[in-house]
Amino acid sequence: MMCGKRFRLDHGPLIISGVEGTEGLTLHGQGEPHNPCVAYHQQNDTTYCGGVTVSWQLSDVNQGDGGFVCVPGSHKSRQRMPAGVRTCDNDLGLVTQPVMKAGDVLFFMGGAQTHGTHPWQSQTPRRSVLIKYASQSSVRGVPSKDLYKPEVWWGEDLVADMTEEQRAVMYGPGVHHGGLVKPLMVEEDGTVRIDHCD
Numbered sequence: 001m002m003c004g005k006r007f008r009l010d011h012g013p014l015i016i017s018g019v020e021g022t023e024g025l026t027l028h029g030q031g032e033p034h035n036p037c038v039a040y041h042q043q044n045d046t047t048y049c050g051g052v053t054v055s056w057q058l059s060d061v062n063q064g065d066g067g068f069v070c071v072p073g074s075h076k077s078r079q080r081m082p083a084g085v086r087t088c089d090n091d092l093g094l095v096t097q098p099v100m101k102a103g104d105v106l107f108f109m110g111g112a113q114t115h116g117t118h119p120w121q122s123q124t125p126r127r128s129v130l131i132k133y134a135s136q137s138s139v140r141g142v143p144s145k146d147l148y149k150p151e152v153w154w155g156e157d158l159v160a161d162m163t164e165e166q167r168a169v170m171y172g173p174g175v176h177h178g179g180l181v182k183p184l185m186v187e188e189d190g191t192v193r194i195d196h197c198d
């Protein structure tokens with residue numbers, strides 16, 4: 001329902017484990033940067049979300065333990081995430097840490113919603129298994145970086161004589177390409193070049 005009519009397993013399972021004192025993760029998501037494959041969208045009386053992460057808890061998470069945190073409703077925000085919320089130095093009281101029991105399953109909207117990790121404070125180790133789903137037509141990560149390559153996605157013959165700039169638009173979809181896909185810049189005079197600085 002969250003992803004629309006059809007959905008697919010995109011990547012995972014990933015395990016997040018932590019012992020007491022394990023540091024957290026800066027908050028991220030809320031469409032910053034814009035990422036259509038995980039974006040939240042309203043149309044025709046319906047809401048959709050490109051990516052949904054399902055997080056299975058293998059140990060209890062009590063109030064104050066840390067671990068997964070989010071800002072409920074942030075997927076609808078028209079304002080950028082304040083810096084203090086991102087770092088949790090001044091979270092404006094917006095950041096929530098769900099309380100869960102071993103066996104509970106949490107659904108959250110990948111990159112559409114502000115979320116992250118607080119330092120783990122419990123003597124019981126954290127154990128969460130994350131499985132990342134996407135709408136049928138969305139791609140978040142792919143199992144192998146080789147699949148992105150133009151010669152794999154389109155076939156060697158088609159891309160053999162292309163310039164670097166032409167090849168830049170022939171990569172397969174996805175976001176976890178480890179810097180392989182460089183953005184194209186268009187100069188004032190219409191010249192197109194690869195931006196190697198990203």
Ligand SMILES: O=C(O)CCC(=O)C(=O)O
Pocket residue numbers: 016025053055067068069115116117118128130
């Ligand atoms: O479960 C967590 O601690 C955070 C997971 C997360 O940030 C993510 O899946 O992007």
